[in-house]
Amino acid sequence: MNVTRGFTGRPRVHNPGLPPGQYDAGDDWPVLSAEVTPDLAPADWSFRVDGLVERPHTWDWDAAHTLPASAYDGDIHCVTGWSKFGVRFGGVSLDAFLSVARPHVSATHVVAYSHSGYTTNLPLADVTDGRAWIVWEYGGKPLPSEHGGPARLIVPHLYFWKSAKWIAGLTLLDHDEPGFWERNGYHERGNPWEEQRYSGD
Amino acid sequence: MPGRIAVSNRTAAEWQTATLTEIRRETPQAATFRLAVPQWAGHLPGQHLMLRLTAPDGYTAQRHYSIASAPDDSGNIELTLDHVPDGEVSGWFHTTARPGDTVEVRGPLSGFFAWPGDRPALLIGAGSGVVPLMSMVRHHRLRGLTVPLRLLVSARGPEELIYAAELGAETTPVFTRRAPQGVPVGRLAAAHVAPLLADQPAHGWEAYVCGSNAFAEHASRLLVAAGQPVERIRIERFG
Ligand SMILES: Cc1cc2nc3c(=O)[nH]c(=O)nc-3n(C[C@H](O)[C@H](O)[C@H](O)COP(=O)(O)OP(=O)(O)OC[C@H]3O[C@@H](n4cnc5c(N)ncnc54)[C@H](O)[C@@H]3O)c2cc1C
Numbered sequence: 347m348n349v350t351r352g353f354t355g356r357p358r359v360h361n362p363g364l365p366p367g368q369y370d371a372g373d374d375w376p377v378l379s380a381e382v383t384p385d386l387a388p389a390d391w392s393f394r395v396d397g398l399v400e401r402p403h404t405w406d407w408d409a410a411h412t413l414p415a416s417a418y419d420g421d422i423h424c425v426t427g428w429s430k431f432g433v434r435f436g437g438v439s440l441d442a443f444l445s446v447a448r449p450h451v452s453a454t455h456v457v458a459y460s461h462s463g464y465t466t467n468l469p470l471a472d473v474t475d476g477r478a479w480i481v482w483e484y485g486g487k488p489l490p491s492e493h494g495g496p497a498r499l500i501v502p503h504l505y506f507w508k509s510a511k512w513i514a515g516l517t518l519l520d521h522d523e524p525g526f527w528e529r530n531g532y533h534e535r536g537n538p539w540e541e542q543r544y545s546g547d
Numbered sequence: 548m549p550g551r552i553a554v555s556n557r558t559a560a561e562w563q564t565a566t567l568t569e570i571r572r573e574t575p576q577a578a579t580f581r582l583a584v585p586q587w588a589g590h591l592p593g594q595h596l597m598l599r600l601t602a603p604d605g606y607t608a609q610r611h612y613s614i615a616s617a618p619d620d621s622g623n624i625e626l627t628l629d630h631v632p633d634g635e636v637s638g639w640f641h642t643t644a645r646p647g648d649t650v651e652v653r654g655p656l657s658g659f660f661a662w663p664g665d666r667p668a669l670l671i672g673a674g675s676g677v678v679p680l681m682s683m684v685r686h687h688r689l690r691g692l693t694v695p696l697r698l699l700v701s702a703r704g705p706e707e708l709i710y711a712a713e714l715g716a717e718t719t720p721v722f723t724r725r726a727p728q729g730v731p732v733g734r735l736a737a738a739h740v741a742p743l744l745a746d747q748p749a750h751g752w753e754a755y756v757c758g759s760n761a762f763a764e765h766a767s768r769l770l771v772a773a774g775q776p777v778e779r780i781r782i783e784r785f786g
Contacts, residue, residue: 376760380784382771
């Protein structure tokens, strides 16, 4: 251990909900995108599932809202160090979209892409069985554009860069294909409990 | 969104011991900390690192800091930190740190905001957001690059302008609260951005925006409104 002379840190209480190396951001919700916040109206938003699926399909705003509503209540963790507890996102489970598109058995990974050109890769198993959502509400209100509104992906058990803002679609693949931050040195999977921050962690 | 610059992922995974060798005051709130990192693999202007402090009970605090110095092969790097009120890490640096102390760093990280010096660059920063941009300006000077480079930097007043003595003809300061006699006071506006976009180099600018989230939103919207293509705007948000 490399102790820093004279450093004691903030007084702290052990919080079992906090993954290693994270702090509780409280009411703050930092914005960490590297791009210009797009002006994307709900009427211009769409979401497509294609690649290794039986029926590639595109939903517009109204069609996506006819799917059964589903909410995420829980915590989120950003690779830059903050975690946010007890957040509520409203939208639709990704399972509802996938059950329409019907993934091939050969599909193992997805690339999520945004209306702005951002991409991130995920194992298919990380976005199925109630582990991922397309959401348009935060705390009961429309999701603000700087946080990915009108709609974003939410994969709360992984670091938040996987939860692509301004989500435009998912392409299902039979192999892994690194996305934007993954090509820029970030970890392939990003599990906060294992501190998978950067490639090599 | 803009493309990327390949970075080595190998060194970023390892924590290295960095020894503080020099502290230089920049403004009442900001100081530059020079670190000897013998195994430093080098960086591109605009990249940042992760810094870690460890308490005797094993508690650690990690923060990101942009690299202020231009790349060179001296094994030294410089960081410039704002003293954040009650800040855990910046507080330690500003009140306790002295030459000879060691901290840990890993990096460099993220090639996204990096500028290798290849294309004309329009840099816009506020407060400590000028830090990665200064690495670019210093790189430009050190290498004698001729590719066009402009810096627009916003500060509350002249005494809070980091690197003031080093800024040259490439820089236009914007003062939001207090300004020297004859210089207008006000925040960064379309009128500051318009002349730079009217006078662009042949294939246009690569724009780099750095500062708080509020500043980044404001500045990037001004750029888009002035005609800068969104895919040629890179943003680093300090939070
Ligand atoms: C890519 C990047 C580059 C950066 N480069 C620079 C730079 O060059 N120069 C610079 O001065 N800054 C830079 N920053 C900001 C820097 O990382 C720190 O956020 C800043 O120094 C404040 O850290 P601190 O420990 O002093 O303050 P903190 O203790 O982190 O307090 C600052 C804020 O953090 C939150 N916070 C609350 N509780 C805690 C807690 N327990 N632990 C941690 N945070 C808490 C609060 O919002 C608080 O107001 C950069 C940030 C990023 C993302």
